Amino acid sequence: MLMLALGAPAFTVAQTRLSVSRACMDSTIAPDPAMLALIAPYRDSIATSLSSIIGQADMDLEAYAPESPLSNFVADLILDKMKEEARLTGSVPVPDMSIVNLGGLRAPIAKGDITMSTVFQVMPFENTIVVVEVTGRQLRSAFDNMARRGGDGLSGAHLTIDGGRVASVSVGGRPIDPDATYRVATYNFIADGGDGYTAFVGCPVSKSGIMVRQAIIDRIVRISAAGRGISAAVEGRITNEKD
Amino acid sequence: MKRIDRRAFFKCLGASVVAMAGLQASARSRIDGLNRAIGARRRVISILHTNDVHSRIDPLPDDHPLYPGLGGYARRQAYINTVRSQSDATLVFECGDMFQGTPYFNLYKGQLEISLMNRMGVDAVTFGNHEFDNGVEMLARRVAEADFPFLNANYEFANADLRRLVRPAHVFERCGIRIGVMGLGVVLDGLVTEPQLGGTRVLDTFAVANETARRLRHDEGCRLVIVLSHMGLTMPNGIDDRTLAARSRNIDMILGGHTHTFMPEPEYVTDLDGRTVMINQVGYAGINVGRVDIEVDDDDRLALVPHPAALMA
Numbered sequence: 001m002l003m004l005a006l007g008a009p010a011f012t013v014a015q016t017r018l019s020v021s022r023a024c025m026d027s028t029i030a031p032d033p034a035m036l037a038l039i040a041p042y043r044d045s046i047a048t049s050l051s052s053i054i055g056q057a058d059m060d061l062e063a064y065a066p067e068s069p070l071s072n073f074v075a076d077l078i079l080d081k082m083k084e085e086a087r088l089t090g091s092v093p094v095p096d097m098s099i100v101n102l103g104g105l106r107a108p109i110a111k112g113d114i115t116m117s118t119v120f121q122v123m124p125f126e127n128t129i130v131v132v133e134v135t136g137r138q139l140r141s142a143f144d145n146m147a148r149r150g151g152d153g154l155s156g157a158h159l160t161i162d163g164g165r166v167a168s169v170s171v172g173g174r175p176i177d178p179d180a181t182y183r184v185a186t187y188n189f190i191a192d193g194g195d196g197y198t199a200f201v202g203c204p205v206s207k208s209g210i211m212v213r214q215a216i217i218d219r220i221v222r223i224s225a226a227g228r229g230i231s232a233a234v235e236g237r238i239t240n241e242k243d
Numbered sequence: 244m245k246r247i248d249r250r251a252f253f254k255c256l257g258a259s260v261v262a263m264a265g266l267q268a269s270a271r272s273r274i275d276g277l278n279r280a281i282g283a284r285r286r287v288i289s290i291l292h293t294n295d296v297h298s299r300i301d302p303l304p305d306d307h308p309l310y311p312g313l314g315g316y317a318r319r320q321a322y323i324n325t326v327r328s329q330s331d332a333t334l335v336f337e338c339g340d341m342f343q344g345t346p347y348f349n350l351y352k353g354q355l356e357i358s359l360m361n362r363m364g365v366d367a368v369t370f371g372n373h374e375f376d377n378g379v380e381m382l383a384r385r386v387a388e389a390d391f392p393f394l395n396a397n398y399e400f401a402n403a404d405l406r407r408l409v410r411p412a413h414v415f416e417r418c419g420i421r422i423g424v425m426g427l428g429v430v431l432d433g434l435v436t437e438p439q440l441g442g443t444r445v446l447d448t449f450a451v452a453n454e455t456a457r458r459l460r461h462d463e464g465c466r467l468v469i470v471l472s473h474m475g476l477t478m479p480n481g482i483d484d485r486t487l488a489a490r491s492r493n494i495d496m497i498l499g500g501h502t503h504t505f506m507p508e509p510e511y512v513t514d515l516d517g518r519t520v521m522i523n524q525v526g527y528a529g530i531n532v533g534r535v536d537i538e539v540d541d542d543d544r545l546a547l548v549p550h551p552a553a554l555m556a
Binding site for chain 1: 300301316324350355437509525529533534
C-alpha cells in the first residue's frame with residue numbers, strides 16, 4: 001500500500017506524491033555545537049571589522065533620481081580615484097567624467113558615525129572601477145539611456161532631461177563632439193552594459209582592479225584623517241526641464 | 244522570478260514541528276515494522292538538498308520580514324546528522340548560489356562556505372551564477388579547496404583549472420545502487436559579465452543533459468539519475484527545470500535552484516518516454532532542507548518513500 005516499487009531496470013517515480021519533502025531549519029533544531037564553534041571566530045572577526053568606525057557624515061547622504069548627495073559623492077570619488085590612478089600608475093587613461101548607477105547604491109549613509117558595515121550596505125557588490133573609452137556618438141547614446149532612466153550618478157558632466165529624453169548635455173562644460181574620444185570612469189557592471197548602458201559594450205576598457213567599496217572606504221578614511229566629515233551637495237548636474 | 248510563496252512557507256513551518264518531532268523516527272519505525280512483517284531487508288537512501296543558500300552562514304536575522312531566525316549552517320549540520328543516524332545512506336547536495344549575500348562572502352571570498360561544506364560532508368554541488376562573482380580564477384581556487392565535486396555538464400570553461408577540476412557528472416554507489424548525478428547551470432547571458440566568466444560558454448543544455456543522462460543510465464548502469472540544476476524552475480528563455488523534464492529521457496529527478504522557489508511539494512512531469520520526472524526546489528538562504536527518501540527492497544527495487552499520512556494535511 002505504501003511502497004510503490006517500480007520495476008527495474010531504472011527507477012521510476014510512481015503516481016505518488018511526497019507530502020513532506022523538506023524540513024524547516026527553525027528553532028526546534030538545536031544547532032550542531034562543533035559547527036557553531038567553527039563559525040564563531042569568523043563571526044567575531046566580521047563583527048569587529050564591520051563595527052569599526054571609519055569616519056563621520058555631516059549630513060544624511062541618500063541616492064535618488066535625478067541627482068542626489070550619495071550618487072554625487074560616489075561619482076566624484078570614482079572620477080578622482082581614476083585621475084589619481086592615471087597619474088600614479090598609468091594603468092588607466094585620464095578620465096573626463098564618471099557614471100555610477102543609482103541602483104548600485106543599496107543603502108544611505110546616515111549623519112553621524114560611519115562604520116565598515118555602512119559601506120558594505122551601500123555597496124554589497126564586488127564591483128571594480130574601470131575607464132571606458134567611447135566616441136562622442138556612443139557617449140550620447142549612454143546619456144540617452146541615463147535620461148530614460150531619469151538620472152544616475154554623474155560627475156564631470158551636465159545633463160538636462162525633458163520627458164525621458166536628453167534636452168541638453170555637456171562634458172567638461174562643452175557640448176559632446178560625436179567624433180571625439182571620451183574617457184568615462186565607471187563600474188565594470190555598467191561598462192559591461194548593465195542597467196541599459198549597452199552603448200559601452202565592446203568599447204576599450206582599462207581595468208583598475210580597485211573595488212568600488214574600497215574606494216568609498218579610502219575616501220571616507222582620507223576625509224576623516226583630515227579632521228572633517230563627509231558631505232555632498234545636489235548642485236544641478238542633472239535637472240529636469242519641466243521642474 | 245524570485246517570488247516567495249508565503250502560504251507554502253507557513254505550511255512548511257506548521258509541518259516542520261511535527262516533522263522534526265516524529266517524521267524520521269516514524270518513517271523509520273514504519274519501515275522497520277514492514278521489514279519484520281515481510282522478513283525483508285529494506286534500506287533507505289536519504290537525499291538531502293538545498294539551493295541558493297547565498298552565504299547565509301548564520302540564521303536570517305530575527306527582524307527579517309518574512310523568515311525571521313530561520314536557517315543557518317549549524318542547524319543544517321544537526322539535521323543532516325540526524326538523518327545520517329536514521330537512514331542507511333545519505334547524499335547531501337547543493338544546487339548553486341552558495342556564494343554572495345552576506346559580509347562572510349565579501350570578507351572570505353567563499354572560503355568559509357567551502358570549508359563548512361567540507362565539514363558537513365556535502366557529496367556534490369553545481370554552480371550558480373553567483374559562484375562567478377569574483378571571476379573564474381577565484382572560483383577555481385574555491386573548487387580546488389572543496390572535498391566534494393563541483394558538477395556541471397553544460398558549461399565549457401576557458402579557464403584551465405576549471406576545465407581540469409569540474410566534471411559533468413559523478414556516480415555514487417549507495418546500498419548497492421549506482422546513482423548518477425549531473426550538474427546543469429543557468430544560461431549566463433545578462434547574469435554574469437564577460438570578465439567574470441573568463442570565456443565560459445553555455446552549451447546546448449538539453450542536448451548535453453540527455454546525452455549525459457543516457458551515458459549515466461546505459462554506460463554507467465545507474466538505477467537513479469539525478470540532475471542538480473541551477474537553471475530555475477521556469478525561465479522566460481525556456482531553459483529551465485520544467486521544460487527539461489518534459490524534453491528529457493533517462494532523468495528521474497531534478498533538484499533545482501536559481502528561482503528561489505518554495506515548492507509546497509515536488510512536481511511530477513512526464514518525459515519523452517512517458518516516465519515521470521520529479522522536480523523539487525526548497526526556497527533560499529538555507530531556510531529549508533529538501534529531503535527525498537528512496538527505499539531499496541531486498542530485490543533491489545527502488546521506490547520513493549511516501550511520508551506518513553498524518554503529515555499530508
